Amino acid sequence: MSRGGYGGALSTPVRGVTGGQQGQRAGSPRAKGRSTGGKHRSGFYLYLTAGTLASLLFLLPLAWAVLRSFMPENLVTQAPSGADFSHLTTANYSGLITGNDILHYTLNSLLVACGTGLLTAIVATMAGYGFARFRFRGSGVVFALVLATLMVPFQALLTPLFLEMHSLRLTNSLLGLALFYTTFNLPFGVFVMRNTFLQIPWELSEAAAVDGASTTRTLVSVLRPLVVPGIATTVLYAFLFSWTEFVGALTFLTTQGLYTLPLALLNMEYGSVGQVNFGFLEAGAVIAMVPCVLLYIGLQRFYIRGLMSGVVKG
Numbered sequence: 001m002s003r004g005g006y007g008g009a010l011s012t013p014v015r016g017v018t019g020g021q022q023g024q025r026a027g028s029p030r031a032k033g034r035s036t037g038g039k040h041r042s043g044f045y046l047y048l049t050a051g052t053l054a055s056l057l058f059l060l061p062l063a064w065a066v067l068r069s070f071m072p073e074n075l076v077t078q079a080p081s082g083a084d085f086s087h088l089t090t091a092n093y094s095g096l097i098t099g100n101d102i103l104h105y106t107l108n109s110l111l112v113a114c115g116t117g118l119l120t121a122i123v124a125t126m127a128g129y130g131f132a133r134f135r136f137r138g139s140g141v142v143f144a145l146v147l148a149t150l151m152v153p154f155q156a157l158l159t160p161l162f163l164e165m166h167s168l169r170l171t172n173s174l175l176g177l178a179l180f181y182t183t184f185n186l187p188f189g190v191f192v193m194r195n196t197f198l199q200i201p202w203e204l205s206e207a208a209a210v211d212g213a214s215t216t217r218t219l220v221s222v223l224r225p226l227v228v229p230g231i232a233t234t235v236l237y238a239f240l241f242s243w244t245e246f247v248g249a250l251t252f253l254t255t256q257g258l259y260t261l262p263l264a265l266l267n268m269e270y271g272s273v274g275q276v277n278f279g280f281l282e283a284g285a286v287i288a289m290v291p292c293v294l295l296y297i298g299l300q301r302f303y304i305r306g307l308m309s310g311v312v313k314g
Helices: 003-026 029-069 082-087 091-099 102-133 139-151 154-167 174-198 202-210 215-244 247-252 261-269 278-307
Strands: none
Touching: 029 278, 091 102, 091 278, 102 139, 102 174, 102 215, 102 261, 102 278, 139 174, 154 174, 154 247, 174 215, 174 247, 202 215, 215 278, 247 261, 261 278
């Protein structure tokens, strides 16, 4: 065979091996890892961008409210401009604190809101434990009736509730107002706590009973650490409801010294001739939102887990 023939015969396998090596390199784990890592990085940057935009969407109104609360009352009602930020002052806050005793009304709201959250959490935890662990005839119907009360606005029951609380001497009382708020927060709290207890394996309660623990001891010592997300959700919901509620407080409180923060801010916003003081309004709104923001940040991780109770089985 000619020399050229050997050259032609040898050239084809060489090209075939080279092409195979290139195919192996292209499909190697290292190349796949680089492509997968690039996809992960692009997804991370996309998630980071979307999260940043969503955070700005919620934070900018809060930051704007805080800045406006430091502006004089005559500038708050005008169109905003860059020169307004050179006239920042604490006159609105000092006027609320010294001239209107805003801290006293804030303390009233804190007492009512904390009492409502604590009482709602205790009663809802015991009721949720009962509905989840004890089966009795008509338990489903009773639980359905509890949930049905969520569809009844308390404003429709203000008149009979006022008459009942007046007969019990609970009107014009912070304790009575806290009991009123607890009543209308219990259905949601019972629903959350029942679903939270249903997620806990029944074997834990059986093991505690074998060790001699009573029902109360099992609930307090064994199950309580596991239902913290549900308790946090119940407390947060009840606190926010009672902290911002206005109509019930206006109905049941008649003495100005017992007013909660929403009622006090309504009086402070208006002057003697009915003119709105928008500076006090902005500063009061900031004072009112601070406890809500701090409480939500502190209980956020428990709150999300508590809302998801019962959604995923297993």
